[in-house]
Amino acid sequence: MAQLIKLDRYVSRYEDNLFHYASQYIKIKQGKWAAFKNQSDLKLSNKMRHTFHKTMFRHQLVWASSTLNQRSEIMDIYKHHQELQFLLSNFSDTVLLMFHPIIQNGQLNTIMIHPGMVWNVKLLLGETDSVFQGDTNGTWQEITSNGRRSMDSPLHSIHQSATSLKKLLAGEQQQMPVHHYVLAPNSFIENYYPTGNVDIVDKRQFLDLQRKGLDSGQPMRHQQLNLAKWLLEKTETTAISR
Template sequence: MAQLIKLQDYISRYEQDMFRYPSQFIRMKKDSFHRLREQWESEKEMPILSEPEQEEKQSLFQKIFNRKKEFNVWEEEEHRELPLPVDEHELKQLFLNQVFSFQLKWASSTLQEVSYFDQVYETDNLLKYFLQRFPDTYLLLYQPIFKMKQAVIEGDIIIVTPTDIMCVSVLDGASGTTYQPVDERKWQTIDEGQVHTVVNPLIGLKRMEKMISSILQYHELEFPIKKVVLARNQRILNQTPAYQTEYVDLLNYEEWFDAIRKTGYPIKYQQLKVSEALLEHTQKTFVKRPIWKEEEDHIL
């Protein structure tokens, strides 16, 4: 799973210590799934209980998801009954969904502060796609808001990998839509014979690239930046991408995605330095957690 280090303008754990949380997340995720799988395998072999017995004795598998101290990862999870997964694939998906919820919390709160969270992100399939299918060593900024010389700049999708920064623009046309680059300002979409004009996605990508370059220059950092136009289920015709730009469409998506999944690089120091620099220039909107506010008021 990629790590969500910034979501819009929410306060993030990673902003507190960029050099601590990435490795902590990977360790917690690995240990937690190992423990969960062991418990799942153990309970698969247990005899089927009658309904009264099931009501009387909650399985340890349920407790892992319903009690923070059992899992030592999930915070403030509500109590709910979960059916025992039928196979390891289902178990992994259940686990990934739990980690997704956990990541949203890390990306919108710290121990002392919390941001007002828009629940639309809980069902954001694009966000889930990047978090659940990309490697643990990929650090994601999703729709971040930057502050540059008093100007507010909205970003799109930025992924800091161990080797470079990817600025990604996702084309959201219907499956089978064809995109045709026209000029520097516009592209055309062709869907079931209907032709429409859309803004050239490279405009936003170039804006993000320029902004990131200025941040890196300010911090005296060097790191490659590349732009990706992603159309997983569509076609892009007449592909003549500019330098450090890649068009990924229906024809080459699997090859591109497999290369990412096979990435074996660990998290690198320069990657963390770059991520820290980017986070320093993002906007943060938050309030103190009530419990901390009460303690502060009592002390004062």
């Protein structure tokens, strides 16, 4: 389960000491998981894993909105945010995730800092087996069992985020490769008009990408932690004393 190191403009414990809390999270999660399994006499089911992820998600929200001396008030939307929970639950503990962080020039999409690479992600969490279709006029549609809904092209926001991220990383010494993805893990994507270096990934390719992103067997790296710390220092924070 990926680590939520920054949420919106909320104060984060990772800002106080990224190296400490990144390793501490893994130890806490392993301990909670062992205790969770010991409480169960039956084989672990997907439902039970989901319950555990919910427990860890609540823990992560506390860390992503408070320190020993400060706290931020979380909007209710984040307490039940399906996209945020999906990204955290489907990648490994060694992935450091920044969800819609605020920087000087605006808001980024989701930034996922892996041990060997950085992902700039726009997630489309549509209805199961729905179809997203692009259009030349800059709008997309999702075709569902109940009809169609229009939406802004995700390519606009992914390119804006990519431009902002490139400017940020230009001042960072330890460069890591950056990949830009529009992800639709439950749906199909058709008739899109890609530009630049953005990869479009729907349910047909998502499992392969997920395996790549799980970084199986790779521990967190010093370069990864340094980059995450550097990016955290570039984000904006609003908090009050506890």
